[in-house]
Amino acid sequence: xxxxxxxxxxxxxxxxxxxxxxxxxxVLYRAIGDFxxxxxxxxxxxxxxxxxxxxxxxxxxxxEAIKNAExxxxxxxxxxPVHIAFEPGKLTVRAENAGGEFYGEAEWAGEYxxxxxxxxxxFNAMGAGAKAILKSxxxxxxxxxxxxxxxxxxxxxx
Numbered sequence: 840x841x842x843x844x845x846x847x848x849x850x851x852x853x854x855x856x857x858x859x860x861x862x863x864x865x866v867l868y869r870a871i872g873d874f875x876x877x878x879x880x881x882x883x884x885x886x887x888x889x890x891x892x893x894x895x896x897x898x899x900x901x902x903e904a905i906k907n908a909e910x911x912x913x914x915x916x917x918x919x920p921v922h923i924a925f926e927p928g929k930l931t932v933r934a935e936n937a938g939g940e941f942y943g944e945a946e947w948a949g950e951y952x953x954x955x956x957x958x959x960x961x962f963n964a965m966g967a968g969a970k971a972i973l974k975s976x977x978x979x980x981x982x983x984x985x986x987x988x989x990x991x992x993x994x995x996x997x
Contacts, residue, residue: 848883849961849991886981886992889974893925895948897969897984901930902962904943908934909959911941921959922996925971926952934959947971954996955982964989 848855856864863880908921911934922933930947933940951973962969962984969986984991 845988847961847964847989849958849989849993882992885976886974886983889976889981892973892975892980893949893951894970894972897930897947897965897971897986898945900943901932901945901947902965902969904932904945905957905959905962907943908932908941909963911936911939920956922954922956924954925949925973930971949973951980953980953982955993956996957984957991957993961989961991 843859844856845859846857848857858864905921905923920934924931924933925947927950928946928948930945932943932945935941949971953973965984965986969984972983972985974981974983980995982991982993982995984993
């Protein structure tokens with residue numbers, strides 16, 4: 840692999856890292872495993888080609904709420920699950936552990952309503968200016984949260 844990372848995609852339960860020479864390394868949260876490179880490239884291409892349904896900047900309050908929620912998560916299969924609910928003008932962040940629950944609210948400029956569960960860890964690498972982008976991909980909704988070279992791509996909770 841190349842010596843420098845050019846992008847990270849969190850596609851639970853995988854994390855995909857792309858290097859300067861084009862190599863993509865995929866790692867399962869539970870174990871290192873092979874993942875077909877054409878499949879991840881196809882997934883990213885279909886996501887990139889999706890129609891934007893809603894988008895808005897995740898302000899400092901929203902990012903801080905997600906980062907703070909991480910300390911309230913019980914590790915589940917090496918993930919730190921945090922629940923994010925979008926509604927017009929507002930998002931809420933929730934996480935719980937055996938000792939209590941975290942709840943935070945923040946403004947969001949988008950008009951979408953929906954719920955997602957994310958792994959909080961990638962958000963530690965994001966700073967102010969991170970964006971939430973909701974896309975329609977073959978009739979389904981997908982969420983991309985990106986900032987500072989980190990992309991998290993997710994499907995909504997059932």
